[in-house]
Amino acid sequence: MKKITKGLLILGFLFLLSACQEQSVKINLAEVTRSLFYAPQYVALEQGFFEEEGLEVELQTTWGGDTTMTALLSGGADIALVGSETSIYVYAQDSRDYAVNFAQLTQTDGTFLVAKEEYPKFTWDDMKGKEFLGQRVGGMPQMVGEFVLKKHDIDPHTDLILDQSVDFANIPSAFQSGNYEFVQLFEPTASVFEQEGQGHIIASFGEESGKVPYTVFMTKESYLEDNQENVEKFTRAIYRAQKWVAENDASTIAEVIAPYFEDTDLDILTSSIERYKSQGSFAEDPFLDEEEWENLKTIMDEAGELPIDAPYDDLVDTNVAEEVMNE
Structure with a gap:
């Protein structure tokens, strides 16, 4: 009888473990480059914030705005971390399923x-x-x-x-x-x-x-519509990481994200993070406001690179960020 009970317990445990694994949602994330500038993202990965939301985030570095957007639009990535100007370029091509900015990571040039x-x-x-x-x-x-x-x-x-x-x-x-x-x-x-x-x-x-939505998490409009809950979970993990970065000193942050920069000395990581923190480069929340968006368009326009007057309401979705921040 004891052997049967023990066996049932083991089977029950395996069933629960399998159920938990099945509930984990995989998200393919493409980053435009590997940079200390993206420290909160690496914190979210290393501190297990995504896992606690039931997400299995697989990170790939796609090296360049064009290749990153190609990965996103072709389905090679579910979410991209890239400069928000790329979403304007896609929008200007009259794309039917364009990229929507939903969570800001950095708020200055880096x-x-x-x-x-x-x-x-x-x-x-x-x-x-x-x-x-x-x-x-x-x-x-x-x-x-x-x-x-x-x-x-x-x-x-x-x-x-x-x-x-x-x-x-x-x-x-x-x-x-x-x-x-x-x-x-x-x-x-x-x-x-x-x-x-x-x-x-x-x-x-x-x-x-000044402040500008320099690096932003974005996804296709269709993905956002079909996976609203998962995007919220993703953003919640990022927001936790943003607060964690704001609350901890540069040396603590450097120790956590060091595995992503194995060829860089810890003292260099620390001084670099401190430089970014001191100038307010890391956004402390995922909300991308309209003033920053307009500053972005001004910068693009002065460089002769603004292809279209991309509306804030079309290319920026603040609903997810607001939902997460108001919890």
Whole structure:
């Protein structure tokens, strides 16, 4: 009798375990690049916030806005973390199932101006006539870079020797080996260059450009309609991570997300995260407000890259964020 009872208990446990596993929903998430800028996302993964929502999130790095959006629109990814400007480009193509922004992760530009030489008393005029290795045409880093330069009365196409021919992934190595005097870099690359004496961080494009929905979680309109509950669970996990990042210091955050940056020293991770925290780059909630959206369109328009006056109400869905934040 005892053996039968024990067997039934084991079978019951296996049944419950199987049921729990069946309830777990898989979400394929594509990130545009691997960056410390996305620290809250890695916190959500490492701290088990997605798992606690019953989600199995599989992360893939798709390296570039175009490839990330292709993955999303083709069904290779359910959700994409990418610059919100990409959703405007898709919308302008009169797509029937366009990408909708539903949760904001970063709220400033994440790049820094790095110079080969030291500039103890740097002014933006120091860049005039110099070789500047820019980012790809139509991408947020380049558009924000141009916006900031114009703000300081510098025309990037006439006052600088501007090179935009290098692929995103190859920009750091091109700067190292080339004759460029300035470059626009994300962390931790900027700090690594500084530590190794290969460059000097002299300005922040994030501080200069103001708040903008720089990196946002988006999904196809059809996916959002058919999977509202799962998108809410995803956003709830991200919101928990955002609050966790806001409440913890840079060194604690660095220790948690270190597995995603195995080739970077912990002290560099810490200083880079602190730099982003100090300038308010990490959004503290997933809500993308209309003022930020309009700032994005202004930046794109000044760069000559705004293809259409993309309406906030069409491309931004705040219902999920508001639902999660009001719980």
